[in-house]
Amino acid sequence: MNEPNDVLAALIVQAGWSWAGLARRVNELAASEGQALRYDYTAVNRWVKKGERPRPPVPTFIARSLSERLGRRVAPSDFGMPDVETLAARGLAYGGSPLQTAETIIDLGRADMKRRHVIKAPFVLAALGAPSRDWLLSTLDEMSTERGPRQVGMRQVAGMRDMFALFQEMDVMRGGGHARTALIEYMSSYVVPLLKRDHQPAVERALYEASAELAYLIGWMAYDDGEHGLAQRYLIQALHLAQASGSAPLGAHVLAGLSDQANLLGHPHEALMLARAGRHGLAENESFACMADLHVLEARALAALGDESAAGRAITRAESTFNRVVHADEPEWAKFIDAPYLLGEVAHCFRDLSQVSELERFAKESAEGARQQGRARRGALSHAVLAVGDLTRNDIESAAAKGIQVVNLAASVNSTRCIATVRDLQHRMKPYSGVPEVQQFNARAQELLGLAA
Structure with missing residues (x-):
């Protein structure tokens, strides 16, 4: 048998609730979220005297009821409920x-x-x-109101x-x-x-x-x-x-x-x-870097939907907007939206659209820029796109070689996205598992990342 919930009992007294009043307010809060509860004072008696714990989200409704009356935040964990x-x-x-x-x-x-x-x-x-x-x-x-300059x-x-x-x-x-x-x-x-x-x-x-x-x-x-x-x-x-x-x-x-x-x-x-x-x-x-990012993400979505012409227009808007970026004028959070990033995202668009020549052009520039910056995650993502391009051209050996580069880069960062990228390449190369270079790629993935083919 559970111990009585003395903490809940004390909170109810502090809030000035009767047991029936608390039950009624719990029912009202549940109804406001589309849930029909029928608690009465006997339910509160079980919570207090027998230490019973109703299933979520009821503990939250109890906490909200108490918070309203006490004028401070009460969490379910404060009275021992999940x-x-x-x-x-x-x-x-x-x-x-x-x-x-x-x-x-x-x-x-x-x-x-x-x-x-x-x-x-x-x-x-x-x-x-x-x-x-x-x-x-x-x-x-x-946007329709006038605001003075923000103090900084x-x-x-x-x-x-x-x-x-x-x-x-x-x-x-x-x-x-x-x-x-x-x-x-x-x-x-x-x-x-x-x-x-x-x-x-x-x-x-x-x-x-x-x-x-x-x-x-x-x-x-x-x-x-x-x-x-x-x-x-x-x-x-x-x-x-x-x-x-x-x-x-x-x-x-x-x-x-x-x-x-x-x-x-x-x-x-x-x-x-x-x-x-x-x-x-x-x-x-307001932020050319952010606007360029939104354009290229729109292009990514359109490419995934197979809308080649609309994706191309979004890419053009992203490039023209990015050309207006002055990084010194951008907020700190926008500093990563640079050439290796944008070129890499465009390369992913062309990957999804199966446009190999465009894919390779953008991915190579992104990978080289990432190498110069020492950005292993971005480099891994762009080399993976290049590997997909090689597979599309049926150049399996080259794809496997680039796949090893991806593994080496992924092993130097703590990024599940990079691991997923290696997994994706393993899946794409599965039909060529007998090719020695692919076997070397899978062995390298197993050695560094623990990823069996």
Whole structure:
């Protein structure tokens, strides 16, 4: 038999609820979310006296009821009830106050660091529509208002941006699995306490913007590490913080990340919608790098859909926009949108369209630029495209040689995307498993990455 839940009993008394009143409010909150519950005082009696734990999401409704009356946040874990499934749902929610958004990010981070089940939460396609719509409507509404220049140079914000630059560099050079835990710890121990203080409006908006950048980067690291459901939740919360900050370019950048993820997971229609929402919410001269990225991600989605002419037009727009980029004028988060990145993404478009000559031209330039920068992840992705081009031309030996280059580069970074790229090449080369060069490629993949053919 479970022990009585004395903590819950005490919270109910502090909140001034009767057992019947708490049960009634739980039913009302459930009804507001389309769930029909019929709890009464006897159910609360079982929760308190017998220590029974109702299934999620009921603990969340209990916590929300208590929070309303107490005027402070109460989590199910505060009174010994589970919150794993509801955290997964809360991570997909777009709304509430920026502080609630920051707390959701921290709760995701705690679960992430402790390897709780929320890290296995699924990617939810239906969750993409509302955030992109709400962000776009809010951004278009703000475009019609006059805002004074934003105060910059605050010490705390400058420190957060320096930390962002450091962690983004680690992600670009070493992969998303390398430092995510450390960034989560920084967000939890330093950033959220700052957000809880009172600030002047200009400082507050700047803090929201810097926090959104960090939340986006955590999500991007999770994406690169193959934790797609978790990544989606971080990115949705980052989008809400970006909206609270008033930064249209940053919000568009988060939508670009969601578009990239949707396309990778085989949802090009949604990827196209997200990229276009980002474009529509971004004024042309706010960030040429971000706009070029959105154009090329639109091209990626169109290429995946097989729309060759529309993809070609989007590529042309991406190239012409990128030619206007002055990197010194771009925000720190846009610095990775450089020639090796853009050329690599264009190469992927031509891979999906089976245009080998164009594929090779762009992928070679991307791979060489990545080599000069020491960017193994980008180099691995571009060499993999070149290998696919060789397979399309039936040059199996050359494809296998490039595949070994991909393996060598993938072994130097902590990136599940790179591992998946090697897996994809293994799958594509399976019909040629008797070719000695392919056997060498598979042996190398097994030796360095533990990937059997």
